[in-house]
Amino acid sequence: xxxxxxxxxxxxxxxxxxxxxxxxxxxxxxxxxxxxxxxxxxxxxxxxxxxxxxxxxxxxxxxxxxxxxxxxxxxxxxxxxxxxxxxxxxxxxxxxxxxxxxxxxxxxxxxx
Amino acid sequence: xxxxxxxxxxxxxxxxxxxxxxxxxxxxxxxxxxxxxxxxxxxxxxxxxxxxxxxxxxxxxxxxxxxxxxxxxxxxxxxxxxxxxxxxxxxxxxxxxxxxxxxxxxxxxxxx
Numbered sequence: 001x002x003x004x005x006x007x008x009x010x011x012x013x014x015x016x017x018x019x020x021x022x023x024x025x026x027x028x029x030x031x032x033x034x035x036x037x038x039x040x041x042x043x044x045x046x047x048x049x050x051x052x053x054x055x056x057x058x059x060x061x062x063x064x065x066x067x068x069x070x071x072x073x074x075x076x077x078x079x080x081x082x083x084x085x086x087x088x089x090x091x092x093x094x095x096x097x098x099x100x101x102x103x104x105x106x107x108x109x110x111x112x
Numbered sequence: 113x114x115x116x117x118x119x120x121x122x123x124x125x126x127x128x129x130x131x132x133x134x135x136x137x138x139x140x141x142x143x144x145x146x147x148x149x150x151x152x153x154x155x156x157x158x159x160x161x162x163x164x165x166x167x168x169x170x171x172x173x174x175x176x177x178x179x180x181x182x183x184x185x186x187x188x189x190x191x192x193x194x195x196x197x198x199x200x201x202x203x204x205x206x207x208x209x210x211x212x213x214x215x216x217x218x219x220x221x222x223x224x
Contacts, residue, residue, distance in 0.1 A: 004155070040120060042200060042216040043156075058211070090155055099144050099204065101212060103155030 003027075004093055004104035012110045019078040021107050023091030031094040032074035033101065034058075034066060036087040043090065049074055081111045115139055118201055118215030127224050131188040135201035135215045138182065142203040142213075145177050147186045150198045150217065159199070160186065191222045 007022035025032065031050050035043040035058075045058030047066040055066050063085060067075045074093075078085055088108050092101040118135045125131055133147075144163055148156035160175040162168045162184075168175045174187040184203075188195055201215040 040216055042116075042118070043202075043212075043214040045211060048211070092155075099146070099161060100158045103157065105153070105155050 004091060004102050006089075006091055006104040006107050008107050009105065010108050010110075012112065013078075013081050014112055015082060017078075017081050017111075019081050019109065019111075021076040021078075021089055021091075021109070023074045023076070023093075023104055024072055025074075025093035025102070026072065027093065027095065027102070028071065029093040029102075030071070030096045032068065033092040033094070034064075034074065034076045035090045035092065036060070037090055037106070038087050046076065081109075083111050085109065086111045113138060114216075116201065116203060116213050116215045119218055120216050122219040122221060124221045124223065125191055127191060127193060127222055129191050129222070131191050131195070131220060131222075133186040133188075133199050133201075133218050133220070135184050135203075136182055137184070137203060137213075139203075139205070139213075140179070140182065141205045143206045144204045145175070145184050146202045146212070147173075147175060148200040148202060148214075150200060152197075156200055193222050193224055196221050 004025045033048040034046045049055045049068045065077045090106045091104040094101045116137045147160040149159045150156040162175045165179045172189045176185045198217040198219045200217040202212040
């Protein structure tokens, strides 16, 4: 069974703080993704990575950066958190030969 | 206009009803169509996957794709309270790193 874990289920941060969200997958998948999910907007892609140290911008990368130093770990960084980054953040992984993305349980981030 | 449109609901049905969930899309290059199910406080999980046009059946679930109308559907027969969840359609073209475009999700409640 593929397992994707995220470092926190709930997180409360203050405006201006630097925030790290971590994601780990155990299936040796090449591709990893970070999404945010907001009511009425569905899932929107922030960044994705198709290999270690490789990253590509998604549809809404502004205000975010990512790091992938090891194949199994993909981190999302909010350099200076703002209230409009309050959201549910979902990490996913995917094998190269598959169209199925496996999601973690999500981190609900509140920025006050 | 969004690339993928999905009615957010909520949709409330009695147990045993046939449920129809739908998405429309604008990009004729989409070739792969998926339905994800997301229970409350969980990440989405893949329910059905269809390539190009046609029908696919899996137990009580049937996925239909009509590329000429740019319309996809998910039917649930004999709906159960355990089917209560948010259903997200997703689609992608044949190339790239499987960048999925998601609908906003339809919240379904099946009451006993």
